[in-house]
Amino acid sequence: MANLTIQLGRDVTLSNPVMAASGTFGYGDEVPDLVDVNQLGGLVTKSLTLRPNEGHAPPRIVETPAGLLNAIGLANIGVEAFCAGKLPFLETLQTQVFVSIAGATVGEYVDILTAIERSGNKIAGYEINISCPNVDEGGMEFGVSASITETLTAKLRQLTGRFIMIKLSPNVTHIDAIAKAAESGGADGISAINTVVGLDMDPLTGQRSLSNLIGGLSGPAIRPIALAAVHSIAGAVSLPVIGMGGISSAEDIIRFVRAGATAVQIGTANYRDPAVGVNLLARLEQLMEQMQIETLEEIRGVIH
Amino acid sequence: MANLTIQLGRDVTLSNPVMAASGTFGYGDEVPDLVDVNQLGGLVTKSLTLRPNEGHAPPRIVETPAGLLNAIGLANIGVEAFCAGKLPFLETLQTQVFVSIAGATVGEYVDILTAIERSGNKIAGYEINISCPNVDEGGMEFGVSASITETLTAKLRQLTGRFIMIKLSPNVTHIDAIAKAAESGGADGISAINTVVGLDMDPLTGQRSLSNLIGGLSGPAIRPIALAAVHSIAGAVSLPVIGMGGISSAEDIIRFVRAGATAVQIGTANYRDPAVGVNLLARLEQLMEQMQIETLEEIRGVIH
Amino acid sequence: MGLYRLVLRVGDMAALARPGQFVNVLTGAGWDPLLRRPMSIAGIDGRELQLLYKVVGNGTAAMSRWQSGDEIDLLGPLGNGWDAAADGFPVLLGGGAGIAPVYYLHKELLRSSTAHHLIMGSRSTEEHFLQHDPHSGISLSTDDGSAGVAGTVLDALHDLMEAALIPRSGLSLYGCGPPGMMRALADFAGQHEMDCQLALEEIMACGIGLCQGCNVAMRLPGNTPEHSYHQRYRLSCIDGPVFKAKELVTWQI
Amino acid sequence: MGLYRLVLRVGDMAALARPGQFVNVLTGAGWDPLLRRPMSIAGIDGRELQLLYKVVGNGTAAMSRWQSGDEIDLLGPLGNGWDAAADGFPVLLGGGAGIAPVYYLHKELLRSSTAHHLIMGSRSTEEHFLQHDPHSGISLSTDDGSAGVAGTVLDALHDLMEAALIPRSGLSLYGCGPPGMMRALADFAGQHEMDCQLALEEIMACGIGLCQGCNVAMRLPGNTPEHSYHQRYRLSCIDGPVFKAKELVTWQI
Numbered sequence A, B: 001m002a003n004l005t006i007q008l009g010r011d012v013t014l015s016n017p018v019m020a021a022s023g024t025f026g027y028g029d030e031v032p033d034l035v036d037v038n039q040l041g042g043l044v045t046k047s048l049t050l051r052p053n054e055g056h057a058p059p060r061i062v063e064t065p066a067g068l069l070n071a072i073g074l075a076n077i078g079v080e081a082f083c084a085g086k087l088p089f090l091e092t093l094q095t096q097v098f099v100s101i102a103g104a105t106v107g108e109y110v111d112i113l114t115a116i117e118r119s120g121n122k123i124a125g126y127e128i129n130i131s132c133p134n135v136d137e138g139g140m141e142f143g144v145s146a147s148i149t150e151t152l153t154a155k156l157r158q159l160t161g162r163f164i165m166i167k168l169s170p171n172v173t174h175i176d177a178i179a180k181a182a183e184s185g186g187a188d189g190i191s192a193i194n195t196v197v198g199l200d201m202d203p204l205t206g207q208r209s210l211s212n213l214i215g216g217l218s219g220p221a222i223r224p225i226a227l228a229a230v231h232s233i234a235g236a237v238s239l240p241v242i243g244m245g246g247i248s249s250a251e252d253i254i255r256f257v258r259a260g261a262t263a264v265q266i267g268t269a270n271y272r273d274p275a276v277g278v279n280l281l282a283r284l285e286q287l288m289e290q291m292q293i294e295t296l297e298e299i300r301g302v303i304h
Numbered sequence C, D: 001m002g003l004y005r006l007v008l009r010v011g012d013m014a015a016l017a018r019p020g021q022f023v024n025v026l027t028g029a030g031w032d033p034l035l036r037r038p039m040s041i042a043g044i045d046g047r048e049l050q051l052l053y054k055v056v057g058n059g060t061a062a063m064s065r066w067q068s069g070d071e072i073d074l075l076g077p078l079g080n081g082w083d084a085a086a087d088g089f090p091v092l093l094g095g096g097a098g099i100a101p102v103y104y105l106h107k108e109l110l111r112s113s114t115a116h117h118l119i120m121g122s123r124s125t126e127e128h129f130l131q132h133d134p135h136s137g138i139s140l141s142t143d144d145g146s147a148g149v150a151g152t153v154l155d156a157l158h159d160l161m162e163a164a165l166i167p168r169s170g171l172s173l174y175g176c177g178p179p180g181m182m183r184a185l186a187d188f189a190g191q192h193e194m195d196c197q198l199a200l201e202e203i204m205a206c207g208i209g210l211c212q213g214c215n216v217a218m219r220l221p222g223n224t225p226e227h228s229y230h231q232r233y234r235l236s237c238i239d240g241p242v243f244k245a246k247e248l249v250t251w252q253i
């Protein structure tokens, strides 16, 4: 019998390896009718900024071959409204909740995390977004520099005992170096990848597809890129890697585990089917039986 | 009436903006029955190494969502056999021929280029591959370092008066900085992008999809990534940019021109249809009439 | 280039639908296209749901190849729907495939015997599936004059006013169509201070409020729902797709 | 899970085809799948070409939805084809969808009245479209024993030898099927020093020598064509797909 439980860190156990990725599942309260959120292994909230953020002007999404390009611009309610309006609901969930935070400065990251630490006591931890390709907050300036990554991680480490995962950008020359910096700074896990920098326009009119011009590419198109990144990170650090990028089938989950991931996140595929994470679990168990393994740990990092 | 002629450099005129990309059209003699190579604006040969190279063991290709992942490993006949066996044919072509070269050291690049300069006198120029993600020769160690890129370009500049384009890797944090380095070194043009680092395996068996494990992703999946790279490069240098990455329609050609490209290359799409480059030209003219433009120059870099 | 009609057996869902709402349709199992395609509900008949659509790309092309008996994955009904309680004589204006949500409203108004006029515009006659019959409440317009009034739906509207077939004021407009028509409608309604609702066709990734991708800029800040995270935008999929024309910023339409 | 049969009107191309060659089929206009799918020619009838295939993924699934009258884009005939001039009594062995290239050879041998035996193997009876009739030169095998000999094509071969329906030596084997079967065939042929040709099904991107993706490792270096750029590999699409078993490295098959 397949056992899907994942020990993510000392204090964090997931009922299964599948989490909803930041920015693709709101604050978990958007889809109660369509899906039982509690059946997910975990849930990462939309990235929070210090102040409410309306995001970029429309248009902010466009479909590309097997991909989705977006420049939402971290539209979110801000940490204050989150603590007052969303956290109470999130704390009633059985699933492990990770709050994603995004600052424009190290100080902002500190302030956001501090505010949540003060109000919340049942969340599992944080995902630190230093890899959003289309804004200043949570921006890639952080995610492309190993030294800033280490400094930021170390700062946040002092503020909480909860699980901290640093979410990395694929838009760098050596993602393994950034992962190592996060490890040195005291991170508990690395999540990867955020979206890949991309651009599109209407060819005939020249109209930009995103008001922000530049956006982030997600979806099946980036799966091989994400697998290479996860493989590189898993080889560089001894922290658990939470892999994502284009996952849309149980086979894809296995691919990320084989590349070295301990758990996975699903993003864009939720837009096709908000229940996809939960639906893939049955199929995942089936595949595990076919492979004659009881835990995913048995194939983690195993490529022949 | 649409005029497709492209003035690429002082001495190089293309009859139209469409070239075949390196590694996807052999040495131009593989497909004579299926397509009239002379109707292409240009042809970039498979990258040449100093010595013949058998490439990686099978398997070396796998399809991914809207993409192709390959680790051919620069299989090629080597510069000597090229000069003796292929160059004479290439020099009979009407289309502009660019010879792609890939060395493991700066010295090898010099040797390859010198050998061709000695034998050839009708080729239009060179494409310097410093961006292949799966080998040492032509490898990304060059393409990810601005200073090596500048040194290499400057060395090769001294050896030839022909058109030199430097082919860049998207697997870097700041592609515009590498492009600027190539410009400082004396390049005549920048071509981009080469493939994006990727990985895949068979989920159930764990069998690697590529004997080399890591490969390069091409095809429609990477088009938004390539457009962002071209846009960034075009904003940084005043050299012509030769854009590529996922082009498979006349609309795609226009996308790259709007992102800042002066000409384009088609790679993976040749595998679907070896005559694709030629076939898209009629449609391109049609679209230009629809847009009421006579030359592509009128919309180069134009995004609203 | 005509309109395709699709009838889907949807069971209980049919009873929930209201005119102006849409369904989000998965057009295939592969990744081309990757996302669902939003389609207005063009009518409900018992437990059947009707769509009217135009083939413009891979998704709609895949739909056009569906065979009787195929099983389809769709989410719905989604969105707010028309506010049919608006005062005034209802004039329904649909352009091209934009006829779909308008046609459903037309059917509902017929059912409740509410006097109204339906104007359907298109490029040429081949998209038309109705008969031009202004006296019984249905007008057509074509760009090329091949059916009904030669010109736009607004030209047809003017003609109807001239002919006194509809009132000159106190109209309540319900419109859906290509951007040009929507803008013209919004301008017209603004000039004549008429009530006007427009069903927008913003590009959507999820259709259910998850992606924040379908934001619509509002002319008047404030009073926007909290889930839109801001004062300036609403989400077309859950706050729309129907908006009051006077609340929209023109470039948005 | 059975085999699909597709008959294509190909015109002049039919006259060029030889058994063991393949065509490279575009299964759809979109990018799922992105590349063509290689399919062995299973037969030629006048100006018609026949394929036999199994649905294993998106490409073959798309093919299975093709309707009579659809226009298909294919390149071919490609590849080298069987060397039918080989000495010895021809035994043709096809496993699963691997029957296709073997079946075409069977038809050609029938046409030229060349004595031979055809063995088709599959998991169960549903893939079989032939009748088990060893005395007239056709044997079937199934893993589950539901038709013909219970076991593999090699088990069937042994039975035929036992029954003296084919010679014990001097055979010339022509095989195509799943990797396990191909390896077993190569081993068998090696042990008995029999001539054996195998039609490989390497993954291909272009099918015409452009991508260098379909390389096959050769046991004996040297004598390899120049376009393969090396001593050790050949290209399955233009040097193959048919190779002599003894020239192949076992792990390659």
Ligand SMILES: Cc1cc2nc3c(=O)[nH]c(=O)nc-3n(C[C@H](O)[C@H](O)[C@H](O)COP(=O)(O)OP(=O)(O)OC[C@H]3O[C@@H](n4cnc5c(N)ncnc54)[C@H](O)[C@@H]3O)c2cc1C
Binding pocket: C022, C033, C037, C038, C039, C040, C041, C051, C052, C053, C054, C055, C056, C057, C058, C059, C060, C061, C097, C098, C100, C101, C200, C201, C202, C203, C204, C241
């Ligand atoms: C709420 C809503 C209701 C709709 N109702 C209907 C309907 O009843 N009937 C109908 O025919 N269509 C309707 N549409 C539009 C329909 O969703 C698109 O035509 C469809 O998504 C196109 O998919 P495709 O894959 O065929 O084309 P694609 O390949 O996705 O696109 C083809 C071309 O159309 C453009 N395009 C795609 N989607 C949109 C859009 N939403 N708005 C403007 N341009 C677009 C693309 O930019 C591209 O140029 C509706 C859209 C929305 C948001």
Ligand SMILES: Cc1cc2nc3c(=O)[nH]c(=O)nc-3n(C[C@H](O)[C@H](O)[C@H](O)COP(=O)(O)OP(=O)(O)OC[C@H]3O[C@@H](n4cnc5c(N)ncnc54)[C@H](O)[C@@H]3O)c2cc1C
Binding pocket: D022, D033, D037, D038, D039, D040, D041, D051, D052, D053, D054, D055, D056, D057, D058, D059, D060, D061, D097, D098, D100, D101, D200, D201, D202, D203, D204, D241
């Ligand atoms: C020269 C040649 C001749 C062939 N002739 C036939 C034929 O006559 N009839 C027939 O049914 N099939 C034949 N094949 C195999 C056929 O090409 C594949 O089944 C087909 O490409 C699968 O496409 P798909 O999109 O349906 O599946 P995909 O989604 O591409 O693949 C489904 C599964 O099959 C595996 N797969 C795909 N292609 C191959 C391959 N070439 N070898 C091994 N595994 C593969 C994939 O890894 C995956 O696990 C031939 C292949 C070659 C190279």
Ligand SMILES: Cc1cc2nc3c(=O)[nH]c(=O)nc-3n(C[C@H](O)[C@H](O)[C@H](O)COP(=O)(O)O)c2cc1C
Binding pocket: A021, A022, A023, A024, A046, A047, A068, A070, A072, A074, A100, A129, A132, A167, A193, A194, A195, A217, A218, A219, A220, A222, A244, A245, A246, A247, A265, A266, A267, A268, A269, C211, C212, C213
């Ligand atoms: C519309 C959209 C919004 C996103 N917003 C966020 C965000 O707020 N914070 C974040 O860390 N990642 C965000 N992401 C990135 C995803 O969490 C994920 O890293 C990425 O999409 C790759 O996974 P996928 O291919 O499964 O979507 C967003 C992605 C999309 C498509």
Ligand SMILES: Cc1cc2nc3c(=O)[nH]c(=O)nc-3n(C[C@H](O)[C@H](O)[C@H](O)COP(=O)(O)O)c2cc1C
Binding pocket: B021, B022, B023, B024, B046, B047, B068, B070, B072, B074, B100, B129, B132, B167, B193, B194, B195, B217, B218, B219, B220, B222, B244, B245, B246, B247, B265, B266, B267, B268, B269, D211, D212, D213
């Ligand atoms: C099979 C294969 C082999 C390639 N070989 C080379 C090569 O030898 N030299 C090179 O510079 N680029 C090579 N490329 C990269 C292409 O020239 C091109 O940069 C890339 O594929 C992106 O374009 P595309 O998406 O149109 O294929 C190769 C690409 C493929 C798919």
Ligand code: FES
Binding pocket: C203, C204, C205, C206, C207, C208, C209, C210, C211, C212, C213, C214, C215, C235, C236, C237, C238
């Ligand atoms: S379409 Fe995703 S929020 Fe509206």
Ligand code: FES
Binding pocket: D203, D204, D205, D206, D207, D208, D209, D210, D211, D212, D213, D214, D215, D235, D236, D237, D238
């Ligand atoms: S399939 Fe491309 S070279 Fe053989």
